[in-house]
Amino acid sequence: SQTIHQWPATLVQPVGSPLSLECTVEGTSNPNLYWYRQAAGRGLQLLFYSVGIGQISSEVPQNLSASRPQDRQFILSSKKLLLSDSGFYLCAWRPGLASNTGELFFGEGSRLTVL
Amino acid sequence: RKEVEQDPGPFNVPEGATVAFNCTYSNSASQSFFWYRQDCRKEPKLLMSVYSSGNEDGRFTAQLNRASQYISLLIRDSKLSDSATYLCVVSLSGSARQLTFGSGTQLTVLP
DSSP, rough: OEEEEEEEEEEEETTTTEEEEEEEEEEEEEEEEEEEEOOTTSOOEEEEEETTTTEEEEEEOSEEEEEETTTTTTEEEESSSOOOOOEEEEEEEETTTTTOOOOOOOOOOOOEEEE | OOSSEEEEOOOOTTTOOOOOEEESOOTTOEEEEEEEEEEEOSOEEEEEEEEETTTTEEEEEEEETTTTTEEEEEESOOOOGEEEEEEEEEEEETOOOOOEEEOOOOEEEEE
């Protein structure tokens, strides 16, 4: 069966510090991978998605970046965090090629507080 | 106009009540529709897909009206464990950037 792991679960970072959130998927190959952010009381905002190694699409301009160094690894980074980066970050995957369903499988999320 | 709009609530209902949520979407080319459930401080999980003819899963009934571009979720005989935020999700099939999430409707079922 497929599983998705995301870490760290919680972190508190000062403004201007770097960020690295990591996500790995097991039990599948060539998944589509996603990073979402959910601000308090708001919906999920798609930040990045990837259909393959090294292929990253950015949805919104920001000081965050994403990388996919391996098929089942997706990393969200920032060189300098802003207060507005606080939120609940969710990694997700869905089957890649030939999939026409919309079900996303989410990691347990990373709650970031920038002070 | 938001791509997917939901009444944020909160809906506070007594146990056993029937509650309905609506969701509207703006892109008429949308192909697939879903309801996700998100418990407090947890990740969203798929509750059910929404099919054109309407579908039922136990106490939950989902309906789609393509002409009016809205989706509904009906929960019968509410349980305390139904308390959560319900997210309406719309998909443009064939695109990796497929899913658009509504901001969610918060439901609290009271004893």
